[in-house]
Amino acid sequence: MASEAPQQSSQPAEEIPGFLDAFLCDFPAPLSPENPAPWKLPGTVLSQEEVEGELADLALGFLSSRGASPPLGSSLAHEAVSQLLQTDLSEFRKLPGQEEEEDDDEEEKAPVTLLDAKGLAHTFFNRLWEVCSQWQKQVPSTARGPPGPWLVSMHAIRNTRRKMEDRHVCLPAFNQLFGLSDPTDRAYFAVFDGHGGVDAARYAAVHVHTNVARQPELPTDPARALREAFRRTDEMFLGKAKRERLQSGTTGVCALIAGKTLHIAWLGDSQVILVQQGQVVKLMEPHRPERQVRKGEKKKL
Known part of the structure; x- marks a missing residue:
């Protein structure tokens, strides 16, 4: 708190x-x-x-x-x-x-x-x-x-642990950053937990939201836009890793708030917890090696 x-x-x-x-x-x-x-x-x-x-x-x-x-x-x-x-x-x-x-x-x-x-x-x-x-x-x-409703904890800002391998993203003015003129107000928050170095986490923290904004389906299908942004960022980083001989990786979890709807996308075991009136609301199943995929369920964001 x-x-x-x-x-x-x-x-x-x-x-x-x-x-x-x-x-x-x-x-x-x-x-x-x-x-x-x-x-x-x-x-x-x-x-x-x-x-x-x-x-x-x-x-x-x-x-x-x-x-x-x-x-x-x-x-x-x-x-x-x-x-x-x-x-x-x-x-x-x-x-x-x-x-x-x-x-x-x-x-x-x-x-x-x-x-x-x-x-x-x-x-x-x-x-x-x-x-x-x-x-x-x-x-x-x-x-x-417009006056933004987003309140950001001082501790969340100070504890970004930039000397370690994770990166945090806080973009309450998502629309202004990308010049989006449609009437839906958007904010974006993310955490990327790097492994084997900070390169992949830093790259994802810079490019996932940029790729989200580039998706033409963002206004109508934000979930698909998030999936495509994860996929495209992965492709881009693989190219950079090949050019520069990088070997790090990262988990990632993103929260895109579009109007009154919260969209969560994730890969790996980074998690989002929603506390509603003091009660924890489960939003996601982290991707852990021991996680069992139920019949008919697809492994996706």
Whole structure:
């Protein structure tokens, strides 16, 4: 139980100009080529498919550390990422390493386009700076967002155990992060428990929700969107693991709240517990090796 007042995800509209003023005071101009971006790079290369999730994650973490509310941080991240993805990224293209060309264990596949992460991160910061500069003059109504009902425990935020192998995700402003304009309000929460290293858990924490938002069936069939997001993220990580010789894995459990409906998706033995008026409500059967699959039951999310 939390012993401190929980944080609410909304931010009063009058605080947005103040945040933008403070940001532009600390960064009065775009970064020059000699100045590094003020965030940790997501590796040395990114595939084209990884760009959206990785850069949005960079922006969210950075803006949150500076006091941006989830709606504002998500809106700024979405606008900056969207603008960058509309530009020609070929200048960041890198040739695949020799080790990728010598693997003949699998059927030939189309080569993966890899991009220079350092150059992307630098350019992306300047794109974010431009968005903040534009919004300082005129804040879009979508940036303010509706007051969110989500209360997040201070202990959940502090006990993320980032020196260990698990990763937590808290996205109360899911729609703002991906620019979803349909009337259903959404929030997303997840825990990924890494094994044999943190790489798989970190990757899932960045890309599962990005892949959920990409699914065209999300508005009509969220369960299917979650299943497809798990499958696609697994495929993407297998490609990265092959390129970079990674061997870690992860369990995962996600909670997507769409309107008044709670959707749970999971792989492995990570669990969700719902406490309703003091009573524990069983939501899922964790995937453990000893778990017996009942007749007619399918192993699925």
